[in-house]
Amino acid sequence: MIALYLTIFISLILALVFLVLFLSNVKNGQYEDTYTPSVRMIFEDEFSEESDEIEESDN
Amino acid sequence: MSQKEKLTCYHCGLEMTEAETVWFDDKPFCCNGCKTVYEILNKNSLSQYYTINETPGIKNDQIDENIKQKYAYLDKPEIEAKLLEFDDGQTKVVNFYIPNIHCSSCIWVLENLDKLNHNISHSEVNFPAKNVRITYKGKQITLRQIVEILASIAYPPLISLDDLDKDKQKSSKKLLYQLAIAGFAFGNIMLMALPEYIQSQGYWIERFAPLFRWIMLGLSVPVVLYSARDYFESAIKGLQQKIVNVDILIALGITVLFLRSTYEVLTGTGTGYFDSLTGLVFFLLLGKYFQRITYDYLSFERDYKSYFPIAVTKINNDKEEIVEIKDIAPGDRLLIRNKEIIPVDGILMKNKALIDYSFVTGESLPVEKQVGDQLLAGGKQIGGYIEMEALSDVDNSYLTKLWSREAFTGEKIARIKSLTDKISRYFTFVILSIALLSGIYWFMRHDIPTAIWVVTAVLIVACPCALALSAPFAFGNILRKFGYRQFYLKNAQVIEALSQINTIVFDKTGTLTAQEKYEVKYEGKKLNENLKAIIKSMTKSSNHPLSRLIYNKLQNSSSIQFDYLKEITGKGIEAGKNKHIYRLGSASFTGASNTDKTTLVYFASDKEIVGKFIFKASYRQGISDLFNKLLPDYTLYILSGDNDSEKPQLEKLLPQQVQYHFNQSVHDKMDFIQNLQKKGKTVMMIGDGLNDAGALQQADVGIAVSENTNVFTPSSDGILKAKKLPVLDQYLKIAKQTKTIIYASFIIAFFYNIIGLGFAVTNHLTPIVAAILMPLSSISIVIFVTILTNFITNKLKDKV
Incomplete structure (x- = not known):
């Protein structure tokens, strides 16, 4: 039963880690703009591919 | 409508005819501005801009010779x-x-x-x-x-x-922190509290219960000290002002919960109510969070400052010099370029001015000014540059003086008390008396410890969690639903205020009339097809708003080519063909004698006046219906800064009972609202321009009407998209229904409270009863108001 002390302690620490992570993410501004990243994500691949295509068609 | 195929600009998507098109790179453009943008992007291999969306651009009318000078102040x-x-x-x-x-x-x-x-x-x-x-x-x-x-x-x-202004308020993250900590503590405490609810005796409990209790105590400390802090602050503030608000009961409940639970843990007499405590704080904060909706792209706090430029060009001994607006002194000579805003009142010294006061008055047709005329701050010069002499500094101009008035200096005084606070005043006294009475009763029958036990139990269970939750969730939900339907409110209090309105004051220009929508009437000799074609072709390439209106009216006529065509800014357009000279423009330009005060454009052929175009603002669709629907419940007024020339037309359109006040200055409008309020009316003002800013601020609810939420709106309690104005009555009705829903939820909350008090006064309030009763009441109230508010707004959906 002594193990219970350990598991309770670990579970609390774990929960605390998630809390701190969340708080630091809020602080870093991750919850300020929740829309733009969803659009930005789509571009990053496209840009490299399409700009190559444009150059090819120019040649 | 025409046989010709319509072309659309590759950049901005504007429809145009073949003749107007600027071709570049095999692509059609409506103007050189758009073409230039394409050129720049294409050259820098950024043409993917045009493949992500079709015609993503905005018509580029920024290009003029002054663009280089325009931003010189940034140096x-x-x-x-x-x-x-x-x-x-x-x-x-x-x-x-x-x-x-x-x-x-x-x-x-x-x-x-x-x-x-x-x-x-x-x-x-x-x-x-x-x-x-x-x-x-x-x-x-x-x-x-x-x-x-x-x-x-x-x-x-x-x-x-x-x-x-440096100290810009950043969106507060504090609430999110508080919520996160309360949620974290609540979740963990629930786990720790559970064992003792299931089993109350035995080796296992005896061994571990103290540990669990101490952990629960530790976890709830930050919740009380940090997450619930605002409730304590608000309660103290309320007590100082001798106002009994709902936060006093909440703060009292939290304190008692915490102290009694801590006592139980310290003495080893019980588990305490830590789960109820943290759950209470968590739900309360959740309600607060739900109620807080921000429209990032809208601002309800704008004054003239978010519209006035930073710096202006001053002419000092024939030398141009850039000065900050705040440094302008009376007597300074200022240079105002195309599309620049006049920052102070002044006298026009050089060139003819064409001033667009649409931000101020809502009137989108520009006004012509001659040398020697007075210019009021807030207008935007259109056309060439002008020179003016400042008559005042920025803070003392006619318009900007408004912001130094009382109503703007402090917070808007909430004359309307919130429902929750009104009810909780009585509620508090009732609860305190119950606590006292049952305390006395138990003291007589038993002893002081039991009496204290019962008193604290009453205060714990009476903590008006459900009471405090129903309004935030109901209003938060309505706020969101209104937002979807383009009625953006600043905060939840506005809905409460909306439900209590009994007088509505409308601005006329720009609010009841549609901006940039004009009826164009022609008076004079009848125009034959040839003349129509001439006028149409003259106005084709002009960007002047009046030209665009005339062009749109004559769209179906054919086009012709002139020998020459020139536009003289502030005057009109001259064109020549086969030795005939045609002029379209102001009275002085065409040689007509202008006696009218309305906006006119004359057309002359070889110095002989043929006729004139008259522009009349057209009223929004559905205004007449709206007024008829509002009339039974509200007193309606129309305030206008214009003269009463349109009164007959308004009287025809609107019901008889509407009262009109014309020639109202910026300050008059504000005083008018104030007078109504002194007579005990609860007033809603609906306006659009900076000249309504005072009235919007003064009114119990100020709503700004906007054609396009991207553009400037004066500070207000809410922004309504212009096309939704005709269904204003629906929004008001929903606000009233919401109030009824909240009353109903209060009744349910009282019902729960009676059950809880029953447990408390009979000294049966065990932690498990509290742990079941409190979340149950909160959650059922939240579900109740959410379902009902959804129901009333869904009916709106069919009609709007």
């Missing part, structure tokens, strides 16, 4: 320093508001600014807020150059006097 170090967010000499960061941001192409091109100039190291768009944050190498490129790059691709940033 002034003190202005630059105020605009920059970060500056270490090498790297500089600036954050711009760009109203033109509207689609994913915009995000893409603005985040690839480094392709346009490699000295820009990084740029990041915040789409909802229409902001772009640019990091650049301060040694290689100036702030002015950055802005000029943005302007050249038709994304000019809006830099206003407001940007100079």
